[in-house]
Amino acid sequence: MTIEVRNVSKSFGAYHALKNVSLTVEDGELMALLGPSGSGKTTLLRIIAGLDQPDSGEVLIHGQDLSKQAVRDRRVGFVFQHYSLFKNMSVFENVAFGLRVRPRHQRPSDVEIKRRVDELLGLVQLDPFASRYPAQLSGGQRQRVALARALAIEPKVLLLDEPFGALDARVRKELRRWMRKLHKEINVTSVFVTHDQEEALELADRIAIMNAGQIEQVATPSEAYDRPATQFVSEFLGFANRLACQVENGVARVGGFALPVELENYAGDAVAYIRPHEIGLARANGHDIAKATIDSIVALGPSARVDLAFGDDRLEALIDRERLAELGLSVGDDCAITITRAHVFKSA
């Protein structure tokens, strides 16, 4: 089912958490709300769930305005950041909770509840843990209990607040892969909040990148990375070198290179963002357009990060370690650089 957020604003006192935000999540889509802390992503998620009321604007789920509906009638699955499992109940009872609290005439029989809970515990691979208590589980297991509990009510949409935030790196990676697979299986429209861009890029069909209470861009992961819509997105999504430049006649002059840009009717100061892998290195031969000095080289697995002094600016380049060895460059050497691509924005 689709989620439509229309012109939602929310303030907490003088602090504007959301400023006129609109967003559409397609049926069956897995959408990430990505942004730094304080960007309003959790507030937006809580408003979609009905846990917070927007000051203005509306939220539609499957075309139905839910603004006036109580949380408990919305059938929205919500997974809390710290899972918020019921400590006094076993894993089984946690998952069964949503079924047991239904009004009597809608409540499934005990046999049916048992069947459904067992099925869900199978889905999240926790069948052997049904009689344990939350305190006896690892972080990853608790996370999956929280997920199974949210899925038990057959939610129209599934909302997850920093679902992997409290887990260590290895478990996080495993769970991410598993989650991707699970989403394909159950195909519930889902939105998750994260500040970890790797998580958003790996997991989501589309990413909404948020900053200071607004959505900066909604795009597929590759689109957002290759064609950032705003300066904020270029800076936030992956690392990008920042260079001041001049734009004239649709051409940006960046460090001696002329790159075509989409700012056709603009002339003047601009900022260019260059990804580390979009900077090429070569041995200096005396006829180079741009020269830089190597400050340091850090080996990162198969690649190497080369820190460069480029005039008054500092640049980071990413290059295969093999290629670096072929070039025979080392710390302190002068080298030639080439800039093949840049994202250019008008100076604010």
Added chain:
Amino acid sequence: MTAAIARKPFRRWSVLPGFAPALGFTLTYLSLIVIIPLIALFLKASQLDMASIWRILDNPRVFAAFRLTFVASAVAAGINAVFGLVIAWLLVRYRFWGRRIVDALVDLPFALPTAVAGVSLSALMARNGWVGALFAPFGIDIAYAPPGIVIALIFVGLPFVVRTVQPVLQDFEPELEEAAATLGADRWVTFLRITFPALAPAMLTGFALAFARAIGEYGSVIFIAGNRPGLTEIVPLLIVIKLEEFDYRGASVIAVASLIISFSLLILINLLQRRLGEHHERG
């Protein structure tokens, strides 16, 4: 396996220094303040043989006093548990004008001399008092009757439940209630199945404290009770009466009996509380 069944070591290794002085201080302190006076009490009582002890206790007046004291204390502590929870709830969950004043009022029964409380309560609850006059036409006596005793005991035990529940409620994650709401639970079900189980151990602690305090309460009760032998006479008063008759052995026998019953009840409450708090503590 052997390691698992090996008995618990007396002292678990800890990086914190000062175990020996802390334990030494605790034992000395407890001995001086609690253990030695109690031993003296037991010694005094043990000067009598079992038959004479039984003769003192097997007496309708003594039995009535015990029943009154423990029943009234339990009722008062139970009422305090419920209303203490309500007050703690109000103080933690809502922000309103005068909240700090209400918060301070809760501690007042600790500070007020209990005799003052007893005198003003009995004036209020007597047949010609403001409250007592409302009940008098129906033939219900509050002052100089068991209901008055319960009211006095409610007064002295009020702060315990509030002050034990308050911090627990403060630390209670609101997300747990939100989670229950997203799963379709209404407020009442959420309270019964999520919030209350988390507060129950603290409530029970408060109940135990209020109960223990009520059993030992003397000052406020004697003014409101009427002190009719066999009807509205409480155990502490009975002990004082024995002392005034220079019957020290009788007094100590009754005191020891009261102590043993209280202690057993408190241990029982403690066990119950452990069972309630089991999964919460480990979380």
